[in-house]
Amino acid sequence: EVEGRRKDGSIFPLDLSVSEVNIGDRKIYSGIVRDISERKQMETMKDEFISTVNHELRTPLTSIQGSLGLLMAMTGQHAEEKRHKLLQLAYDNCQRLSRLVNDILDMEKIAAGKMEYQLEVVEICQLVADIVERQQSFADKFGVSFDLQFSVSAVHVNLDQDRFDQALVNLLSNAAKFSDNGGKVEIGIAMNAASDVVISIRDHGPGIPEAFRSKIFGKFAQADGSATRLKGGSGLGLNITKKIIEAFHGSVDYETEEGKGTVFIFVLPVCQAQRRA
């Protein structure tokens, strides 16, 4: 993308592609020039829309959520049950809406290449254990327990902790949401033959239907739309998760069997210093 100048002196954005052709000992260049003013205008409008969503929707939502949280804490156990239930309902739905808005904003940021990652070397076993412990209260709502099965310790990976947290939380909450009440989700860490670290999240839920598998990492992809109402979720989680893990030079995959369960896997390269050691 470069800037062009019209005869009247005005500047406009253009797409320029140049290719070289060798004919004998002669070199020929061909150039294709496309005026992209309209596309740029659309992109600006989209950016403005996203920024509006960000401010006009997220800011009040955060404030409503905060107020509801405070109200719930203030009324506490003394409030009559019905009032508490209503507050809880409002609070839960606010959280759901916040998650959706944040997911849409993250998706747009990734698409625009504007997602920023604060990479640092982190010990992954402790990090995973901490995240799992924090997510146990979410799993409790579905009567699901998390079980750590680490076969390694002290493994160092170069990643952004907050973004990794977001990716793992998404897999853990999916595993909890799609497990039966009383079910167990096993979280494993091991090394593979290439000395990469493999983090697995295994559930014993319904598995992923064959027809849905090719779409699973797509945007707004859900095997069963009614699951959104029942279990919450936007169908954006896995799309974002994959992009995040790929930003750490890792990959995301899964194995699934209908009626038996699913295991999602992150493969991440161990940091250079540890690899050399």
Ligand code: ADP
């Ligand atoms: P959502 O926010 O809806 O959970 P995701 O992108 O995380 O979005 O997941 C997309 C869809 O993939 C889910 O709605 C569900 O249909 C399917 N899915 C994801 N994880 C699992 C799992 N562990 N077991 C069964 N289905 C799953």
